[in-house]
Amino acid sequence: MIRITTEKYRDEAIKGINDPVLQKALAALQARFGRGTAEAYRNLPEGPGLRRKAHEIRMKAVENLDFLLERLSEKIRSRGGHVYFASDADAAVKYCLETAQKHNVRLAVKGKSMVTEEIGLNDAFAAAGIEVAETDLGEYIIQLAGEHPSHIIAPAIHKTRSEIGLLFSEKLNIPYTTDPETLTRAARKALREKFLSADMGISGCNIACAETGHITVVSNEGNIRMSTTLPKVHVAFMGMERITARLSDHDILFRLLSRGAAAQKMAGYVSYIGGPCPAGQAVGPDEFHLVIIDNGRTKILADEEFREMLCCIRCGACLNMCPVYGKIGGHAYGYAYSGPVGAVVTPLLVGINRAKDLCLGETLCGACKDACPVDIDLPRMLLLLRSKLADGDSKWNVRRENTGEKILYGIWSEIVRRRWAYDAMLSLSREGLKFFTGKEGMISNLPFFLKGWTDSRDMKPPARESFIRQWKKSEKQRRVK
Amino acid sequence: MNDNGQTKFINNIRKALCVDGKRACPDLFCRQSDEESIEESVLILDRISNRQHSSRLQLLEIMIDAAKPVNLNVIPVKTLPDAAQEIVKLACEKQPEWGDEKSVALWKHPLIEEMNIGEILRKRNIGMIFSNQTDAGKTERERFIKESAVSFIGITSADYCIAETGTLVLKTAPGNERIVSLLPSIHVAVIKLEQVIADFKELYTLLDKDLKDSPEGIENGMTFITGPSKTADIEATMVHGAHGPREVYIYVVTGSLFPG
Numbered sequence: 001m002i003r004i005t006t007e008k009y010r011d012e013a014i015k016g017i018n019d020p021v022l023q024k025a026l027a028a029l030q031a032r033f034g035r036g037t038a039e040a041y042r043n044l045p046e047g048p049g050l051r052r053k054a055h056e057i058r059m060k061a062v063e064n065l066d067f068l069l070e071r072l073s074e075k076i077r078s079r080g081g082h083v084y085f086a087s088d089a090d091a092a093v094k095y096c097l098e099t100a101q102k103h104n105v106r107l108a109v110k111g112k113s114m115v116t117e118e119i120g121l122n123d124a125f126a127a128a129g130i131e132v133a134e135t136d137l138g139e140y141i142i143q144l145a146g147e148h149p150s151h152i153i154a155p156a157i158h159k160t161r162s163e164i165g166l167l168f169s170e171k172l173n174i175p176y177t178t179d180p181e182t183l184t185r186a187a188r189k190a191l192r193e194k195f196l197s198a199d200m201g202i203s204g205c206n207i208a209c210a211e212t213g214h215i216t217v218v219s220n221e222g223n224i225r226m227s228t229t230l231p232k233v234h235v236a237f238m239g240m241e242r243i244t245a246r247l248s249d250h251d252i253l254f255r256l257l258s259r260g261a262a263a264q265k266m267a268g269y270v271s272y273i274g275g276p277c278p279a280g281q282a283v284g285p286d287e288f289h290l291v292i293i294d295n296g297r298t299k300i301l302a303d304e305e306f307r308e309m310l311c312c313i314r315c316g317a318c319l320n321m322c323p324v325y326g327k328i329g330g331h332a333y334g335y336a337y338s339g340p341v342g343a344v345v346t347p348l349l350v351g352i353n354r355a356k357d358l359c360l361g362e363t364l365c366g367a368c369k370d371a372c373p374v375d376i377d378l379p380r381m382l383l384l385l386r387s388k389l390a391d392g393d394s395k396w397n398v399r400r401e402n403t404g405e406k407i408l409y410g411i412w413s414e415i416v417r418r419r420w421a422y423d424a425m426l427s428l429s430r431e432g433l434k435f436f437t438g439k440e441g442m443i444s445n446l447p448f449f450l451k452g453w454t455d456s457r458d459m460k461p462p463a464r465e466s467f468i469r470q471w472k473k474s475e476k477q478r479r480v481k
Numbered sequence: 482m483n484d485n486g487q488t489k490f491i492n493n494i495r496k497a498l499c500v501d502g503k504r505a506c507p508d509l510f511c512r513q514s515d516e517e518s519i520e521e522s523v524l525i526l527d528r529i530s531n532r533q534h535s536s537r538l539q540l541l542e543i544m545i546d547a548a549k550p551v552n553l554n555v556i557p558v559k560t561l562p563d564a565a566q567e568i569v570k571l572a573c574e575k576q577p578e579w580g581d582e583k584s585v586a587l588w589k590h591p592l593i594e595e596m597n598i599g600e601i602l603r604k605r606n607i608g609m610i611f612s613n614q615t616d617a618g619k620t621e622r623e624r625f626i627k628e629s630a631v632s633f634i635g636i637t638s639a640d641y642c643i644a645e646t647g648t649l650v651l652k653t654a655p656g657n658e659r660i661v662s663l664l665p666s667i668h669v670a671v672i673k674l675e676q677v678i679a680d681f682k683e684l685y686t687l688l689d690k691d692l693k694d695s696p697e698g699i700e701n702g703m704t705f706i707t708g709p710s711k712t713a714d715i716e717a718t719m720v721h722g723a724h725g726p727r728e729v730y731i732y733v734v735t736g737s738l739f740p741g
Contacts, residue, residue, distance in 0.1 A: 085490035138714035180715040222710040222725025245509040251685040266646040270705040280655035302497035
């Protein structure tokens with residue numbers, strides 16, 4: 001049920017690069033949010049250094065997850081809510097599906113949640129004959145088009161207004177228009193009916209609060225408020241790490257989340273939900289279920305070098321800065337999480353060998369670390385993943401990706417440590433490369449595994465004499481003078 | 482015992498953290514452990530409670546500025562009856578989004594009752610739906626949702642309002658239903674100037690205090706609202722009124738000392 005296409009990274013990336021619509025959209029997205037977020041950090045009264053404080057808060061939560069989750073579930077159960085601990089995707093999906101079937105749910109409305117993408121919830125519901133309506137406008141467009149999101153925060157960024165106009169005129173029976181306001185109005189009307197008739201609401205969770213026992217949901221459209229208020233059953237999903245100890249931790253975390261996600265000072269709506277509709281209250285779900293998901297996260301937790309990744313609050317800020325994401329788009333990453341966050345978290349969740357291209361594709365430029373509201377050192381972990389691919393790793397069950405390369409570098413390291421060997425290699429290659437040097441004195445066509453060097457650029461042949469030899473010669477001449 | 486997988490799940494986490502299952506729970510929730518932050522909260526609470534009328538008015542100015550970029554209307558009024566007049570004027574000007582009939586949904590809240598807006602609305606033939614405080618039955622509840630869904634204006638108060646961002650903080654409570662600020666096309670909030678605070682730091686300090694003084698305070702949940710519902714999902718073009726209210730008005734009752 002879960003769609004993982006990380007093996008197609010190269011093909012999808014090439015597709016993305018050759019798609020002019022996507023290129024334009026990505027450039028506009030990064031220009032707007034990337035720069036906006038950087039400026040929003042600078043304008044913080046505490047300065048960009050606040051991100052370090054946020055990192056400490058998140059890390060402390062991750063290191064005390066056991067207590068925090070116990071407290072959260074105890075609080076929610078005391079209000080009559082249900083808490084289910086799902087060790088993997090299947091368990092989480094099964095629990096939600098059984099809950100839906102118990103209540104004879106025919107239509108569920110859903111707020112955007114990456115973790116439900118991770119576990120493949122929609123496909124499971126479709127297979128069981130239950131309609132799940134995505135209600136975030138971007139997700140709704142993608143669902144109508146039968147596609148998958150390409151950005152954590154702006155899922156439909158790869159679609160133009162005329163494509164959306166065509167889609168809506170066909171699926172919603174409205175006259176063709178390209179006006180975003182009219183299109184939004186049409187979606188508002190169609191989804192309003194769904195909100196009012198749905199039997200179940202499904203949401204994610206941004207950052208739960210252990211102290212008070214609430215989950216929180218954040219949106220700008222108000223769709224998540226609708227999904228969690230109107231239907232009689234609410235099922236919320238959270239990755240087990242999405243929690244903090246104290247209520248007051250949210251001060252820093254929400255301010256940074258809003259800035260990271262959309263360069264806002266504060267998101268449009270933040271809701272605290274701690275259980276079903278209490279006595280005396282007229283409106284709210286009769287039943288509240290919280291599904292806490294592991295699905296590979298304890299393995300990340302157990303490795304101190306990757307533990308930091310669990311601080312992530314899935315805001316998408318790193319996507320808006322990443323030069324690689326900015327060219328290839330989200331679909332190449334082949335799973336729920338794209339961009340730099342996907343390049344680290346996806347290999348850890350689905351297998352490092354299986355998703356190797358994701359971490360090999362990034363540039364290590366460090367832009368993602370500067371953009372991260374909780375100051376996660378993504379480049380460090382990208383390098384770590386690469387070293388595991390180069391050497392193999394038993395703990396993560398990684399097999400060495402390229403033995404030939406390993407041997408070659410072994411030989412190389414022996415050569416560069418010996419002057420005579422290095423010189424011999426230089427003169428050998430000088431002679432050898434003569435055969436590949438073209439008319440204009442450039443090498444543009446190397447054979448076999450060396451092809452990569454000249455595939456997209458020409459290479460200059462080595463100089464006739466090495467620098468060190470030239471230096472020595474000129475030194476002699478200087479002395480003669 | 483069926484604990485929905487909790488024991489095994491938590492044990493796995495403990496194993497991953499390499500901690501002994503019997504370790505004592507660290508001071509994760511206890512505020513007493515952090516003297517510096519206690520001192521800071523005392524200072525902040527003092528600052529809020531001793532705030533002069535003039536600096537509250539300054540906060541209001543800051544809020545009016547913060548409201549502009551998020552398309553939020555912050556309108557100072559001198560008295561509650563003034564607020565009522567303004568709201569009725571708004572109700573007469575605006576047209577309903579769904580259907581032809583004009584109706585308004587209201588919180589059952591002391592400030593709104595004091596405003597006495599019902600009589601004026603009735604005179605103008607505008608219907609009213611009140612959040613029902615009594616334990617609502619199933620049919621009652623469905624009726625309330627249905628009627629709120631066609632209301633074109635929802636009137637609430639708020640617990641706090643944050644000047645820095647123009648954020649309304651609404652604790653859910655009987656009579657203060659969350660759909661009144663959600664389903665109607667226009668959300669109107671009426672607050673007193675004393676409820677305006679500077680920033681989120683002040684908010685969370687106050688909430689911490691509320692947590693200690695009246696633990697039931699946010700038990701039923703809480704909502705922050707910053708401006709009208711919005712989306713930029715079609716070619717990153719900003720459109721207001723995606724699913725929630727398309728317009729939001731905050732009327733701030735300043736008392737007679739407001740110079741304007």
